[in-house]
Amino acid sequence: MKKILVTGAVGQIGSELVEALRDKYGNENVVAAGHRTKPTEEMKEAGPFEFIDVLDKEEIESAVKKYNIDTIYHMGAILSATGEEKPQLAFRVNIIGLYNILEVGREQKLERIMVPSSIAAFGPDTPKENTPNETILRPTTMYGISKVSGELLGDYYFRRFGLDVRGVRYPGIISNKTLPGGGTTDYAVEIFYEAIRNKYYVCFLKEDSTLPMMYMPDAIRGLIELAEADINQLKHHSDFNLAAVSFSPGELVSEIQRIIPDFTCDYKPDFRQEIADSWPSSIDDSAAQDEWGWKPEFDLRRMTEDMIEKLRIKLR
Numbered sequence: 001m002k003k004i005l006v007t008g009a010v011g012q013i014g015s016e017l018v019e020a021l022r023d024k025y026g027n028e029n030v031v032a033a034g035h036r037t038k039p040t041e042e043m044k045e046a047g048p049f050e051f052i053d054v055l056d057k058e059e060i061e062s063a064v065k066k067y068n069i070d071t072i073y074h075m076g077a078i079l080s081a082t083g084e085e086k087p088q089l090a091f092r093v094n095i096i097g098l099y100n101i102l103e104v105g106r107e108q109k110l111e112r113i114m115v116p117s118s119i120a121a122f123g124p125d126t127p128k129e130n131t132p133n134e135t136i137l138r139p140t141t142m143y144g145i146s147k148v149s150g151e152l153l154g155d156y157y158f159r160r161f162g163l164d165v166r167g168v169r170y171p172g173i174i175s176n177k178t179l180p181g182g183g184t185t186d187y188a189v190e191i192f193y194e195a196i197r198n199k200y201y202v203c204f205l206k207e208d209s210t211l212p213m214m215y216m217p218d219a220i221r222g223l224i225e226l227a228e229a230d231i232n233q234l235k236h237h238s239d240f241n242l243a244a245v246s247f248s249p250g251e252l253v254s255e256i257q258r259i260i261p262d263f264t265c266d267y268k269p270d271f272r273q274e275i276a277d278s279w280p281s282s283i284d285d286s287a288a289q290d291e292w293g294w295k296p297e298f299d300l301r302r303m304t305e306d307m308i309e310k311l312r313i314k315l316r
Contacts, residue, residue, distance in 0.1 A: 002025050002029060002070060002071055002111075003029055003031075003067055003068050003069045003070050003071070004021055004025060004029060004030045004031065004069065004070075004071045004072070004073065005031045005033060005063060005064065005067065005069045005071070005072045005073070006018050006021065006030065006031065006032050006033060006072075006073045006075060007033050007034075007052060007054055007060075007072065007073070007074050007075055007076035007101070008033075008034070008074070008075030008076030008077060009032035009033050009034050009039065009043070009049070009075065010032075010034040010037040010038070010039050010040075010043075011034075011037075011075060011076070011077075011178070011181060012173060012175055012178045012179065012180045012181060013075055013116070013170075013173060013175075013216070013219060013220070014032075014034075014073075014075040014076075015040075015043065015177065015178045016175065016177055016178065016216055016220055017073060017075065017220055017223065017224075018030060018032045018043060018047075019043075019046075020220045020221075020224065021073070021224070022046060022047055024224070027046050027047035028047055028048065029047075030047055030048075031047070031048045031049070031050060031063065031067050031069065032047065032048070032049045032050075033049070033050045033051070033052040033063060033076075034049070034051060034052070035051065035052065035053055035054070035076065036051075048067065050063050050066075054074075054076050054093065054097030054098075054100055054101065055092060055093065055096055055097055055100065056100075057100040057103060057104060060100055060101060060104045061104050061107070061108070064104055064108050064110070065108070069108075069110065070110055070111040070112070071110065071111055071112045071113070071114070071227070072101060072104075072105060072110060072112075072113045072114070073114045073223070073227075074097075074098065074101045074113060074114065074115045074116075075116065076093065076097060077093060077094050077097075077143075077146075078090040078093045078094055078143065078182070079143060079180070079181060079182040079183040080118075080120050080141055080143040080144070080182070080183050080184045080272075080275055081182045081183055081184055081186070081271075081272050081275065082181070082182030083141060083142045083143035083146070083182070084141055084142065084143070084271065084275065085182075087142040090142045090143055090146060091142060091146065094142075094143065094146030094147070094149075094150065095146050095149050095150070098115060098146075098149075098150050098153060099153065101113060101115075102153060102154070102157050102163065102165065105157070105163050105165075106157060106161045106163050110163070111164065112164045112165075112166065112227060113154075113163065113164070113165045113166075114165075114166055114167060114223060114226070114227050115150055115154050115165060115166070115167040115238060116167050116168055116169075116170050116223065117147045117150060117151050117167045117168065117169045117170070117238065117239060118143070118144070118147045118169055118170050118171075119131075119169055119170070119171050119172075119211075119212055119279050119280060119283060120139055120141060120143050120144035120147050120184075120275075120279065121137050121139055121144055121147040121148045121151060121169060121239075122135070122136075122137065122139060122144070122278070122279055122280055123136070123137065123138040123139040123140050123144065123278050124138075124140060124277070124278045125138050126138070126280060127280070128280050128281050128282075129280070129281060129282055130282050130283065130284045131241070131280040131282070131283040131284060132241075132284050133236065133239065133240070133241045133284065133285075133286075133287045137151075139278065140278050141275055141278070144278075147169075150167070150238070151167065151238045151239040152238075153165075153238075154166070154167055154237060154238030154239075155237055155238050155239070158237050158238070164231060164237075165237060165238050166226050166227060166229075166234070166237055166238060166240075167226075167237070167238040167239065167240065168222060168223060168226060168240045168241075168242040168288070169239060169240065169241050169242060169283070170214065170219060170242060171185075171211065171212030171213050171214045171242065171243065171244065171246075171283065172184070172185025172188055172211055172212065172213045172214070173185070173213075173214055173215075173216055173219050174188050174189055174213060174214070174215050174216060174303060174307065175189060175215075175216040176192070176216070176306070176307050176310040176311050176314065177216070184205075184272045184275045184276050184279075185211060185213065185276075187201075187203050187204055187205055187249060188213055188249075188252060191203065191249075191252065191253070191256065191265070192256070192307050192308065192311055193311065193315070195256050195260050195263045195308075196260070196308065196311055196312060196315055197315065199260065199262050199263050199264065200263070200264050200265070200266075201263075201264075201265045201266075202265070202266050202267075202268055203249045203265055203266070203267050203268070204268065204269060204270045204272050204273070205249050205267070205269055205272065205273055205276050206249070206267055206269050206273060207248065207249055207250040207253075207267045208248050208249075208250060209248055209249060209273065209276050209277070210246055210247060210248040210251075210281040210282075211246065211247075211248075211276060211279060211280075211281065212243055212244070212245075212246045212279075212280060212281070212282055212283050213244065213245055213246065213247060214242070214243075214244040214245070214296065214298075215244065215298040215303040215306070215307075217297065217298065218244050218296045218297055218298055219242075221297075222242050222288075222294055222296075225292060225293070225294065226240065226288075226292055226294075229291070229292035229293075230292075233291055233292060234291050234292065235287070235291055236287050236291065240285070240287055240288045240291075240294075241283045241284060241285040241287060241288060242283075242285050242288055242294065243282070243283045243284070243285040243296070244296035244298060244299075245296070245298070245299050245300050245303070246281055246282040247300050249265070249267065251300065252300070252304070253265045255300055255301060255304040256304060256308070258304075259304070259305065259308050260308070
């Protein structure tokens with residue numbers, strides 16, 4: 001039976017990943033770990049929880065030994081927008097923190113480490129349309145730089161030490177359960193809350209800023225499917241493009257208005273627009289499709305309908 005540690009477990013993806021992994025492997029076999037943010041009572045009561053600073057290698061090692069961990073999902077990170085406001089913190093958490101995870105994995109001979117990357121690994125020199133898996137990686141944000149470094153480190157530890165490190169380049173993630181924290185695509189979650197509560201939203205990106213996006217159920221399923229894939233079928237390891245749907249704020253507004261006709265939106269781009277402009281508008285994930293059978297389930301319409309249905313219940 002797998003023994004799994006999830007760092008960043010209180011974050012947007014981590015919180016739902018913990019729930020999915022506990023459903024699959026058993027509550028007692030999945031240890032949720034966060035830094036400072038307190039977990040929900042539900043998360044604490046469902047299974048073990050530890051406070052871990054990924055900058056403290058001894059804390060990571062202690063948890064691995066305590067729970068006999070064989071797999072780590074390393075979700076702890078400083079995201080793109082926060083990373084530009086606090087680049088020194090982003091460097092330490094995203095690069096030094098990952099190095100500590102990999103070193104513990106190497107020393108303790110862990111079975112597998114999952115380290116998600118991001119479309120932030122791309123940059124203004126990268127082809128914008130149908131961005132290929134192998135392409136120019138010259139990001140202009142500290143978050144993006146850290147993600148490129150993470151991909152290279154993961155592949156290095158696989159080749160040099162035989163540590164099975166795997167990862168996907170996530171697009172923007174949309175969830176109806178946990179609010180995002182400091183990302184450039186956060187508008188695509190915030191807009192649903194404001195549409196339901198106030199029928200009005202001010203978007204911090206331009207109306208036509210098309211970006212790759214993904215609904216959380218697909219994001220969670222994709223990462224777990226990659227973790228379970230036969231290593232003999234994988235030609236890539238830490239840098240799989242992962243795609244679902246691409247849309248602009250204007251297109252999302254139109255879909256929301258199908259269900260909430262009196263919803264309106266204004267556009268007032270801020271510093272996050274420059275970050276968005278450096279990212280692709282669509283990505284080619286044929287490597288993930290070919291090597292481990294990846295296929296998304298949610299398009300824009302189905303995602304929008306599900307988000308509004310779930311949030312209307314949540315926000316009553």
